[in-house]
Amino acid sequence: MTDSQNREKLWKLIKEVRFSMISHTTETQEIHSQPMTMLNSKQMDEHQNLYFILRDSNDLVNAIESGRNHIGLSFAKPSDDIYVSISAHAQISTDPSLIDELWNPWAENWFKGKDDPSVRVLVARAISAEYWNVTDNKITHLFKVVKGSITGKTDEPDADHQKMNL
Template sequence: MTEQNTTHQEREKLWELIKDVRFCMISHQTNAQDIHAQPMTMLNSEKLDESENLYFLLKDSNDIVTAIQAGHKQIGLAFSKPSDDIYVSISAHGSISTDQALIEKLWNPWAENWFDGKDDPTVRVLVAKAISAEYWNVTDNKVTSLFKVLKANVTGKTEEPNSEHQKLEL
């Protein structure tokens, strides 16, 4: 298998894990060298694009915009879906776009709550280009996991759940 096919498969696996998780925590470094995180709604609707980008609408006054414009372009995105035991951490390069065509493509009724329409001059798009990712995906079903916990309580011997854990270079 070629490296390009492997990367494509890894990107597809990553998308399968996060596609139903609409909210994530995005962290960035502040000018004071602190790490700040805030919840954001991912706007990719169908897939990771071929550039591995994830998209978010935000105001020009948002702390993430300020950080990226100050040169703090490395950001972290954390996705979790506890109901399915899926946890994903993505390291990304952030950039800010005012491309009206991209804003049009990403616009949705939710955005109306935060902006004065698509032409609002404060609308910005955070383009997060995924560099690497790490995921944890417990593959045991809930009954099996519960059984392992109960068995450990009785026997005193813990048994790790069956899970996938992988680091991906994108």
């Protein structure tokens, strides 16, 4: 595949998953992860930035505003054998037009509306990524596992696997 095709495949995979574990470094240099929902939509058609709404008191906001803005994002959908890891630089935005564009009914559960002064947008600018997408169907994959355990010879599943700089 070309770089452009790999990039398109990456964005298709993460848009199918949408739920991410975002990791950052704490003040004590520990790695902390938390689940968040990616808000990129079909209308935005972003190919570099990922967007998340969060509260100003979230640990990620503190980390990013303290200069610890290198984050990791992990996406997984085991039922479809989709796994993605993204390294990104993050920034926090309070841009009302961006908040308006990303706002959705789920956000209403966490805030007092889009004008709530605690609303922040995490903008994660992807710098590199790696994805794995097993293309074997479930039966073929299971057969390879069983065959490997009987014969002692492992047979890797057919998968799209790609590392890329973005």
